[in-house]
Amino acid sequence: xxxxxxxxxxxAGTGSAGxxxxxxxxxxxxxxLRRPGRxxxxxxxxxxxxxxxxxxxxxxxxxxxxxxxxxxxxxxSKAAGVTLSLTALSMFFGIxxxxxxxxxxxxxxxxLKYVSFGWLWFFRGTxxxxxxxxxxxxxxxxxxxxxxxxxxxxxxxxKTQNLLTYYWLAVIGLALNESAYMAEIVRAGxxxxxxxxxxxxxxxxxxxxxxxxxxxxxxxxxxxxxxxxNELISMLKTTSLVTAVPLTTxxxxxxxxxxxxxxxxxxxxxxxxxxxxxxxxxxMVGQFYLERYFARGASRKMSVxxxxxxxxxxxxxxxxxxx
Amino acid sequence: MGQPMVRSELVCKDFGALxxxxxxxxxxxxxxxMCLVGPSGSGKSTxxxxxxxxxxxxxxxxxxxxxxxxxHERGGKLHEMSAKDAARxxxxxxxxxxxxxxxxxxxxxxxxxxxxxxxxxxxxxxxSERARELLDQVGLGEKAKAYPAQLSGGQQQxxxxxxxxxxxxxxxxxxxxxxxxxxxxxxxxxDVMKELARGGMxxxxxxxxxxxxxxxxxALVFMDGGVVVESGEPRxxxxxxxxxxxxAFLSKVL
Numbered sequence: 136x137x138x139x140x141x142x143x144x145x146x147a148g149t150g151s152a153g154x155x156x157x158x159x160x161x162x163x164x165x166x167x168l169r170r171p172g173r174x175x176x177x178x179x180x181x182x183x184x185x186x187x188x189x190x191x192x193x194x195x196x197x198x199x200x201x202x203x204x205x206x207x208x209x210x211x212s213k214a215a216g217v218t219l220s221l222t223a224l225s226m227f228f229g230i231x232x233x234x235x236x237x238x239x240x241x242x243x244x245x246x247l248k249y250v251s252f253g254w255l256w257f258f259r260g261t262x263x264x265x266x267x268x269x270x271x272x273x274x275x276x277x278x279x280x281x282x283x284x285x286x287x288x289x290x291x292x293x294k295t296q297n298l299l300t301y302y303w304l305a306v307i308g309l310a311l312n313e314s315a316y317m318a319e320i321v322r323a324g325x326x327x328x329x330x331x332x333x334x335x336x337x338x339x340x341x342x343x344x345x346x347x348x349x350x351x352x353x354x355x356x357x358x359x360x361x362x363x364x365n366e367l368i369s370m371l372k373t374t375s376l377v378t379a380v381p382l383t384t385x386x387x388x389x390x391x392x393x394x395x396x397x398x399x400x401x402x403x404x405x406x407x408x409x410x411x412x413x414x415x416x417x418x419m420v421g422q423f424y425l426e427r428y429f430a431r432g433a434s435r436k437m438s439v440x441x442x443x444x445x446x447x448x449x450x451x452x453x454x455x456x457x458x
Numbered sequence: 459m460g461q462p463m464v465r466s467e468l469v470c471k472d473f474g475a476l477x478x479x480x481x482x483x484x485x486x487x488x489x490x491x492m493c494l495v496g497p498s499g500s501g502k503s504t505x506x507x508x509x510x511x512x513x514x515x516x517x518x519x520x521x522x523x524x525x526x527x528x529x530h531e532r533g534g535k536l537h538e539m540s541a542k543d544a545a546r547x548x549x550x551x552x553x554x555x556x557x558x559x560x561x562x563x564x565x566x567x568x569x570x571x572x573x574x575x576x577x578x579x580x581x582x583x584x585x586s587e588r589a590r591e592l593l594d595q596v597g598l599g600e601k602a603k604a605y606p607a608q609l610s611g612g613q614q615q616x617x618x619x620x621x622x623x624x625x626x627x628x629x630x631x632x633x634x635x636x637x638x639x640x641x642x643x644x645x646x647x648x649d650v651m652k653e654l655a656r657g658g659m660x661x662x663x664x665x666x667x668x669x670x671x672x673x674x675x676x677a678l679v680f681m682d683g684g685v686v687v688e689s690g691e692p693r694x695x696x697x698x699x700x701x702x703x704x705x706a707f708l709s710k711v712l
Contacts, residue, residue, distance in 0.1 A: 329559075331555060331557055331559035332559060332561065334512060334555070334559060335553075335555060335559035335560075335561070335618075336561075336573075337512065337545070337548060338510055338512065338548055338551070338552075338553040338555075338622075339548070339549070339572075339573035339577065339621070339622070339625060340545045340546065340547075340548045340549030340550075340573065340577045340625065341545065341573060341576065341577055342541065342542065342545050343541060345576055345577070349572065349576060350561055353563045354561075354562065354563050429563075431563060431605065437608065
């Protein structure tokens, strides 16, 4: 192979530092490949979308006037707040419990392992709607909680009705169900981390807990986050089921109740959908940044800034080589 | 010289029904460098992993610095060691792996300072300062902020050595530290190891680098089929092997 160095001498120094390498052959500027298929497809999609939107706008069933009036109605935005707080709390407890369950499932302790398995078996095996109905019935099934030695002596009685509101029963119901799914997601993440990581940490004298917390879990996050974002978005909408408890202050139940006022449920369904869409859009943006944070070190691809630094160093090196 | 750093007596290791180590007895003195060589599957790596209790010995006894590895001996009986005690024993034994096993989510500097901060409870500033010194020592002072994936194999392995050294180990174990490297990168890792050996570090090195063994090691042990076939002064063993199996092996690698 012949290596040509011609041009290095004359041209170097003319290019700005940090630009493309200032020597060597001319950059290729090829005529781009024509892709008529894409254009045809795009035109078709725009046409169909336009037709659909025209229909939506002119069909009186949608009743856009009502939609506009109720979209920012205070009763609706308050209900949206309830939906958000339900989602946040259930997800928070669901994730914490899920991590604990996953770690239990993988622990060398057989008692922890089987307890975790049993939990998963039950909460994943029954519909969340049925679970929520049961949580609502809790105050009927267990009228009071007795503290003391079973069958012998009780020193305190707590009425369950005073203990938990429907709101908290809904949170518990959603969180416990979610924990089973989160446990599986976390477990998949933990097992995806290379065995050598665990060995290296142990060889440094790190305990099992420390290894999990500092070495394995942070690496597992890359695998855990995308499906967790999925779960979060799914949870946002599952909160509409808490009407089974019955809790009726969240977005879906509230808009449905309001349709009594409007005599038309369709615009109210649209109002609820608009709010759900708004929240999921925000969550998707959050997920993007979270994924980027936990991907650090995962790729040998360099950031734009790192590449620029290297290019600058290269340019400086070229200059120095000349002098 | 006093007590040897590592003493093993008839160490055996079974994986289920399979006996991988069949009675290994050897001694490594303080400041000595021992190279373990032999064909793959001969049990060298397993033996090395027994020394810091990544594998549990099934029969025989193994001491590091006079302390029995992995068990407490009380009243003539062996008691399984708690995870906590095992972790404490490993703290003083550095290990370098064939596949580096650097923590990919931490920078080179954080890889080195992590265990001193979390295990030895050193102050973060102090541990980072020491990590910087160690990076300089292995010739990677300017790579403190790089993530492992941005380093070459040789650089990663040098960071891994620095990571092990950060715990101030009394013994370093090397499990084929250059086997996963491109040929032109082997030298830089071996240089760091030579430097360590000259500094008086006690080292046990599983390796195929006969040149390194000849130059640096105080003892060479040839293992095959889970037993020590031949051992002695490296130059002697390499140039004048007594055993047929040693001769056959050396003829292939030299």
